[in-house]
Amino acid sequence: MRIALIAHHVAPVRPPFGGGVESFTWYLGRWLARRGHHVVAHAPTGSSIPGVQVRELDLGVRLSDAARCDVDMPPDDFMAAHHAYQRLMVDLRRDPDRYDVVHSNTLHYLPLVMAPTIGVPVLTTLHTPPTPWLESALRSLPPEPRPALNAVSPATRAAWESVVPGLPVIRNGIDPGSWPAGPGGGPAVWSGRIVPEKAPHLAVEACRAAGRELVLAGPIIDGAYWEARVRPLLGDGVRYAGHLDHDDLARTLGTASVALMTPAWDEPFGLAAAEAMACGTPVAAFARGGLPELIGDGGGRLAVPGDVADLVRALDAAAGMDRGAVRAHAVRTAGIDAMGLAYERRYEALVEHARPEPVRTLRPVGASTVGPSGVGSAAPRRRGVAATARARAVS
Amino acid sequence: MRIALIAHHVAPVRPPFGGGVESFTWYLGRWLARRGHHVVAHAPTGSSIPGVQVRELDLGVRLSDAARCDVDMPPDDFMAAHHAYQRLMVDLRRDPDRYDVVHSNTLHYLPLVMAPTIGVPVLTTLHTPPTPWLESALRSLPPEPRPALNAVSPATRAAWESVVPGLPVIRNGIDPGSWPAGPGGGPAVWSGRIVPEKAPHLAVEACRAAGRELVLAGPIIDGAYWEARVRPLLGDGVRYAGHLDHDDLARTLGTASVALMTPAWDEPFGLAAAEAMACGTPVAAFARGGLPELIGDGGGRLAVPGDVADLVRALDAAAGMDRGAVRAHAVRTAGIDAMGLAYERRYEALVEHARPEPVRTLRPVGASTVGPSGVGSAAPRRRGVAATARARAVS
Numbered sequence: 001m002r003i004a005l006i007a008h009h010v011a012p013v014r015p016p017f018g019g020g021v022e023s024f025t026w027y028l029g030r031w032l033a034r035r036g037h038h039v040v041a042h043a044p045t046g047s048s049i050p051g052v053q054v055r056e057l058d059l060g061v062r063l064s065d066a067a068r069c070d071v072d073m074p075p076d077d078f079m080a081a082h083h084a085y086q087r088l089m090v091d092l093r094r095d096p097d098r099y100d101v102v103h104s105n106t107l108h109y110l111p112l113v114m115a116p117t118i119g120v121p122v123l124t125t126l127h128t129p130p131t132p133w134l135e136s137a138l139r140s141l142p143p144e145p146r147p148a149l150n151a152v153s154p155a156t157r158a159a160w161e162s163v164v165p166g167l168p169v170i171r172n173g174i175d176p177g178s179w180p181a182g183p184g185g186g187p188a189v190w191s192g193r194i195v196p197e198k199a200p201h202l203a204v205e206a207c208r209a210a211g212r213e214l215v216l217a218g219p220i221i222d223g224a225y226w227e228a229r230v231r232p233l234l235g236d237g238v239r240y241a242g243h244l245d246h247d248d249l250a251r252t253l254g255t256a257s258v259a260l261m262t263p264a265w266d267e268p269f270g271l272a273a274a275e276a277m278a279c280g281t282p283v284a285a286f287a288r289g290g291l292p293e294l295i296g297d298g299g300g301r302l303a304v305p306g307d308v309a310d311l312v313r314a315l316d317a318a319a320g321m322d323r324g325a326v327r328a329h330a331v332r333t334a335g336i337d338a339m340g341l342a343y344e345r346r347y348e349a350l351v352e353h354a355r356p357e358p359v360r361t362l363r364p365v366g367a368s369t370v371g372p373s374g375v376g377s378a379a380p381r382r383r384g385v386a387a388t389a390r391a392r393a394v395s
Numbered sequence: 396m397r398i399a400l401i402a403h404h405v406a407p408v409r410p411p412f413g414g415g416v417e418s419f420t421w422y423l424g425r426w427l428a429r430r431g432h433h434v435v436a437h438a439p440t441g442s443s444i445p446g447v448q449v450r451e452l453d454l455g456v457r458l459s460d461a462a463r464c465d466v467d468m469p470p471d472d473f474m475a476a477h478h479a480y481q482r483l484m485v486d487l488r489r490d491p492d493r494y495d496v497v498h499s500n501t502l503h504y505l506p507l508v509m510a511p512t513i514g515v516p517v518l519t520t521l522h523t524p525p526t527p528w529l530e531s532a533l534r535s536l537p538p539e540p541r542p543a544l545n546a547v548s549p550a551t552r553a554a555w556e557s558v559v560p561g562l563p564v565i566r567n568g569i570d571p572g573s574w575p576a577g578p579g580g581g582p583a584v585w586s587g588r589i590v591p592e593k594a595p596h597l598a599v600e601a602c603r604a605a606g607r608e609l610v611l612a613g614p615i616i617d618g619a620y621w622e623a624r625v626r627p628l629l630g631d632g633v634r635y636a637g638h639l640d641h642d643d644l645a646r647t648l649g650t651a652s653v654a655l656m657t658p659a660w661d662e663p664f665g666l667a668a669a670e671a672m673a674c675g676t677p678v679a680a681f682a683r684g685g686l687p688e689l690i691g692d693g694g695g696r697l698a699v700p701g702d703v704a705d706l707v708r709a710l711d712a713a714a715g716m717d718r719g720a721v722r723a724h725a726v727r728t729a730g731i732d733a734m735g736l737a738y739e740r741r742y743e744a745l746v747e748h749a750r751p752e753p754v755r756t757l758r759p760v761g762a763s764t765v766g767p768s769g770v771g772s773a774a775p776r777r778r779g780v781a782a783t784a785r786a787r788a789v790s
Contacts (some may be wrong), residue, residue, distance in 0.1 A: 061534070066554055066661075067525040071592060079527050086508060086535040093512070094537050113481055113505075117488075117512040136478050141485060 001347055004120075005029050005041045006088070006104040006111050009057055009081045012046030015246040018219055019193045020172075020271040021127050024152075025049075025105050027175055031340040040099070042088055057084040085110035093118040101347045109133035115147060121350035123148045123343075126167065129159035129266050129289075138164055148350055153290035156268040170346065171294075172269045173339030176331045178246070179278035182254015184323050187213035187237075188315070189256035189281070191249065192272045194230065195222045197265040204233040206260065206284075206311040213237040214260075217244050217252055254279035258319040261285035264306070270294045277330035280323035284314040298329030396742055399515075400424050400436045401483065401499040401506050404452055404476045407441030410641040413614055414588050415567075415666040416522050419547075420444075420500050422570055426735040435494070437483050452479040480505040488513040496742045504532035510542060516745035518543045518738075521562065524554035524661050524684075533559055543745055548685035551663045565741065566689075567664045568734030571726045573641070574673035577649015579718050582608035582632075583710070584651035584676070586644065587667045589615045589625065592660040599628045601655065601679075601706040608632040609655075612639050612647055649674035653714040656680035659701070665689045672725035675718035679709040693724030 007025045011018025014026065025041065026049050033039045033051030040053045047054045061083040067073065074082075085108050092102065096119030104111040104124045112134060115122035126134065126149060141147055151157040151167040160167055190203040200216055207214035214237065220226045234240055241252060253259065259276035261267065266289035273283045273294055283300030285291045292302055300321070301314035402420045406413025409421065420436065421444050428434045428446030435448045442449045454475045480503050487497065491514030499506040499519045507529060510517035521529065521544060536542055546552040546562040555562055585598040595611055602609040609632065615621045629635055636647060648654065654671035656662065661684035668678045668689055678695030680686045687697055695716070696709035 061531065063527050063530050064525050064557055067527045067530040070524075070526045071590075073527045079531060082528075083531040083535065086504075086531060090508065090535045090537065109477070114509070116485070117509065137481070139478065141481075 001100045001344075001351065002038045002098070003032055003040070003347060004092070004099040004102045005032075005039060005043075005052075006085075006102065006106050007041055007043035007047065007057070008106040009044055009059060009084055009108065011044065012048075013041060013043045013054075014046065014048040016219070016243050016249065018221075020269065021105055021107070023271055024127070024172060027173075027178075027336055028103075028340065028343065031175070031336055032344070035340065035344070037344075058087050059084045081108055082110065086114075089114035089118060092120060096120050100351050103343070103347070107131060107134065109137040112137040112147065113141075116141070116145065121148060121354040123150065123346060123350060125149075125170070126151050126156055126160060128268050129156060130163055135163055148346075150346065151268075153269045154293055155266060155290040159266060159268075159289075168346075170339060170342040171334065172271060172274070173334050173336035174271065174274045174278050174330070175336040176278050176327075179250055179275050179330075180254065181278075181280045181323065181327050182251065182256075184255065184257050184281060186255035186257060187215050187239075188258045188260060188319075189215050189217065189252055189276065190260045190262070191217040191244075191253065191276070192261075194218050194220045194226055196225045196229070197263065198267075199262045199264040201229045201233060202262040202264075202306070202308055202311070203260040204230070204238050205308045206262075206315055207238065208236075209308065210312045210315050212258075212315065213239075215239050215241050215252055215256070217241045217249060219243040249275075250279060253281055256281045258315055259283045259300075260311070260315065261291055262311070263288050263291070265289070267291055273299070274330055274334040277326050277334070280327040282318040282321040282323070282326045284311060284318040286311065294334060296329070296333070298333075299326050396495045396739075396746065397433045397493070398427055398435070398742060399487070399494040399497040400427075400434060400438075400447075401480075401497060401501050402436055402438035402442065402452070403501040404439055404454060404479055404503065406439065407443075408436060408438045408449075409441065409443040411614070411638050411644065413616075415664065416500055416502070418666055419522070419567060422568075422573075422731055423498075423735065423738065426570070426731055427739070430735065430739070432739075453482050454479045476503055477505065484509040484513060487515060491515050495746050498738070498742070502526055502529060504528040507532040507542065508535060511536070511540065516543060516749040518545065518741060518745060520544075520565070521546045521551055521555060523663050524551060525558055530558050543741075545741065546663075548664045549688055550661060550685040554661060554663075554684075563741075565734060565737040566729065567666060567669070568729050568731035569666065569669045569673050569725070570731045571673050571722075574645055574670050574725075575649065576673075576675045576718065576722050577646065577651075579650065579652050579676060581650035581652060582610050582634075583653045583655060583714075584610050584612065584647055584671065585655045585657070586612040586639075586648065586671070587656075589613050589621055590617045591620045591624070592658065593662075594657045594659040596624045596628060597657040597659075597701075597703055597706070598655040599625070599633050600703045601657075601710055602633065603631075604703065605707045605710050607653075607710065608634075610634050610636050610647055610651070612636045612644060614638040644670075645674060648676055651676045653710055654678045654695075655706070655710065656686055657706070658683050658686070660684070662686055668694070669725055669729040672721050672729070675722040677713040677716040677718070677721045679706060679713040681706065689729060691724070691728070693728075694721050 007013050008021045011022050013022050017023040029039050029041050029049040029052040041049055042055050045056050059080045061080055099120050102120050102122040112124050149167055150170045152172045154169055157167040157169050188207050190200050192198045253276045259281045261273050269290040276283050277299040283295050285295055286305040287302040288305045301318040303310040303314040402408045403416045406417050408417050412418040424434050424436050424444040424447040436444055437450050440451050494515050497515050497517040507519050544562055545565045547567045549564055552562040552564050583602050585595050587593045648671045654676045656668050664685040671678050672694040678690050680690055681700040682697040683700045696713040698705040698709040
């Protein structure tokens with residue numbers, strides 16, 4: 001299939017990742033490309049995904065002085081994102097035959113709003129609980145045709161239930177090959193975006209109380225929070241390792257005796273927990289959002305949200321778990337192949353639904369002659385390419 | 396023709412008007428309805444236009460608690476407007492045969508961006524200099540098909556020149572019947588939205604310096620500006636009359652010896668000046684935006700923008716002008732019939748362009764049998780209705 005991935009606009013899609021959505025987009029894109037699909041990512045400047053063509057979002061709009069002086073001029077970055085997605089959707093509308101399917105992973109409202117206008121099926125993945133922008137966009141759409149959506153976890157589906165009931169779930173997945181088993185035995189680790197809603201200061205408190213050393217890793221997104229609540233706690237066994245590149249992060253996760261997840265919001269999935277588990281490191285986590293389902297009994301121990309004393313208990317219990325079993329749990333329940341195959345099936349269903357023409361000249365599935373030159377009409381060709389891709393070995 | 400007017404969402408379209416765009420929409424709608432067109436205004440709750448069916452914009456979106464707690468919650472009114480126009484455009488797209496033409500007068504970007512998707516020709520009137528939202532929308536659209544646009548004055552066309560060159564101009568017009576000649580002789584008057592960019596405090600300064608009494612009239616939109624810069628100046632011959640209803644405003648304008656326009660921005664047209672002139676009251680104005688062209692030599696006197704001393708000079712010079720000549724100038728250069736006829740011609744051209752089918756069963760123009768039941772195909776029927784409407788007397 002010819003697949004367009006729409007990325008979120010705030011960070012380039014390449015390691016080290018600005019956050020879970022960038023990581024998701026990168027791994028999915030690479031997986032789809034390895035699988036034989038033609039994948040284009042519409043993503044911020046600096047994005048780079050193996051096997052995927054990147055087309056940059058036009059985030060550099062320079063409006064006229066008259067517009068910039070207008071009393072209603074919003075912040076520059078807000079306007080830039082608005083303009084970038086507006087341009088993208090208008091461009092897609094102009095050339096509906098460029099792609100078979102568009103998969104939007106941005107939290108911005110415009111791709112969702114304009115999806116019904118571009119003449120190509122669009123799948124929108126809801127990576128978070130309801131946000132005002134996405135919720136408003138969804139509420140404003142007519143009931144039919146229903147937008148194609150999925151949630152990244154049962155917890156995210158539940159959070160959206162009052163807005164869009166019964167969302168299909170395609171759970172996020174991590175690539176076990178990218179997160180090799182590590183030896184453990186080192187300090188505890190907390191990784192993720194450093195923002196108040198992920199509350200790394202509670203990880204510090206728990207490790208202090210448990211008498212464990214701690215390494216913090218991840219981009220400092222909220223500088224004020226960092227300065228006020230986290231940086232003063234450093235030292236005395238607590239170290240900030242920076243925004244690590246992939247290999248360093250994998251090594252840090254793999255050498256940790258235990259990992260912590262301390263969300264103060266309903267963490268939709270918990271990619272950082274999945275990565276730690278894949279490296280064999282058990283996770284102690286507040287039981288919020290997608291974490292209970294992701295970690296379960298096999299990947300770590302859960303604590304009452306916000307209760308640091310209970311987190312200390314979970315920390316000690318998790319640290320004693322068998323690392324091989326933890327990795328096996330991650331591979332079994334959060335592997336990228338299951339995720340990739342599920343998205344591929346969803347894309348195919350959308351393409352079939354959007355192009356209901358009868359199959360006329362389709363060759364046998366997987367036959368080498370199936371391809372752009374082998375088929376007379378667009379619809380069968382697409383099906384043929386999809387089937388070919390499906391027949392290849394999973395990466 | 397079956398015409399949909401899209402109103403701006405911030406104020407109901409009924410007197411007393413929140414601003415010039417509401418006034419424009421009301422007078423145009425009434426004119427078109429009197430002319431025999433079927434006119435529907437998609438407008439905020441509380442709108443009421445004689446002869447025009449009002450369909451309320453759905454500005455009442457209620458977000459879930461989850462969304463309202465999101466850290467990025469934008470202002471409620473932004474969300475409501477977004478929701479309202481999104482719903483409207485999606486609704487229009489679902490039933491493209493409801494209208495022959497859609498005329499958008501909102502400053503919101505969505506109707507402009509989504510115009511190419513709804514299957515009905517859309518005319519967008521640019522009522523202001525470039526705003527970030529409309530400029531971004533226009534720059535997102537492909538060069539072809541070109542959006543149908545017009546500016547309300549040569550000044551507005553010039554302001555947009557670097558973004559969309561060569562905009563056609565349809566100058567705003569006022570209904571002389573609604574703004575009867577008045578006797579003059581009373582205090583000076585300033586009317587309009589009370590906002591910093593219209594700078595009524597400079598009108599007070601000028602009248603104080605000229606030894607003239609002044610009446611301020613209009614809605615207080617920017618309360619902070621009012622409290623800080625205008626209210627402290629009241630008294631001693633300067634009075635705030637409130638947001639007057641139409642008859643009181645017409646009487647206040649008509650009894651004024653002179654009117655003031657003191658924009659601190661490029662006032663696109665200057666409806667308040669046109670109304671004063673129609674009542675026979677000459678205007679002293681800063682020479683900005685559309686005012687020099689509107690007022691010219693026949694309707695008042697111009698001053699260097701921001702120069703209060705020069706405005707005092709203009710005030711005294713304008714106050715001596717012949718009131719009958721001032722009214723005649725307004726009727727000749729800013730009458731509603733010229734505006735209405737120009738919009739009607741533009742609508743017809745858009746309908747013709749959008750429906751190029753050959754005429755098959757069209758009856759003679761103006762024949763009484765022309766109408767929904769008299770014609771076999773949609774395109775000829777539309778032409779017939781348009782021609783019928785054109786043949787009627789101008790109101």
